[in-house]
Amino acid sequence: MEQAKKILKSHNLKITPTRIAILNVFLTEKNALSASQIKKNLIIEFDRITLYRTLLTFETKGIIHKISSPDGIVRYAICTDNCPAEQHNEKHLHFYCYKCGKIYCEEDTDISGIQIKSGFYIESIQIIAEGLCKDCYKN
């Protein structure tokens, strides 16, 4: 069975063409994607509303996680850490290149050095570094 179907099954989600198509986009592209970027990469056509709802479903189930970048566009990326539903512990860093607009997931970044004062009940931490990626720096 293909990977997309496996993921859906393991999260108790019905297998539909829409969901498989969206999942395959995430499995192919490693960088975080916005709704419109996902739509462009889809091999089948369907309603924009369905895309929003599917992304929400995936996020709730812990298949993907949301990233809000400095440009204000919400992007999504597939969870590598097998997040439990509704509780993402993405401990890695995202890098946003302000020139090409890409978001890179940097898995192996150590963020254990961050301290926060008491009074807050932290469930997840998201770090976004902004700057230029290698390709854009060259040009």
Added chain:
Amino acid sequence: MEQAKKILKSHNLKITPTRIAILNVFLTEKNALSASQIKKNLIIEFDRITLYRTLLTFETKGIIHKISSPDGIVRYAICTDNCPAEQHNEKHLHFYCYKCGKIYCEEDTDISGIQIKSGFYIESIQIIAEGLCKDCYKN
């Protein structure tokens, strides 16, 4: 001279009722605010477009800084560190409460321990912790 006027003067900006009103909202409310939240707190009425443009001006001049929160809404907060124009070095952490939607600026948080692998030219880092604030945790 009131504080708002001082800030405008020191950044070579013309003193207008709009700008003073917006600045006063930031000076009163310490949490980060979205465009619509700012609009609600304003004592005078003016065009929505002016608000966007004023926020952009303030950001460019280093008076406020943009924060993209997990809910996808862009918020702004006043800079405490006297940022140089166009280059914000907000080294502090933001805390986003997913219940009340508030964003708290945690000034005295040390984030210097973060390491990132080479290949990226980082200009700024933004950290958003997500969870429940004290008030929302109680209820």
Added chain:
DNA sequence: AATCTAATGCAACAATATTGCATTTGCAAA
């Protein structure tokens, strides 16, 4: 007070997102 530049307002538009409801479809049980 005059003048020039910057700020604002208006109109139009574009992108993004949400909600309700009718219809279709996946899938499990009969």
Added chain:
DNA sequence: TTTGCAAATGCAATATTGTTGCATTAGATT
């Protein structure tokens, strides 16, 4: 294999957020 139900999707309508061009107004300097 067929049936039935809950879930998924599509459609329509609407809300929110943000942008651009251009005419008008207002701040600050002389």
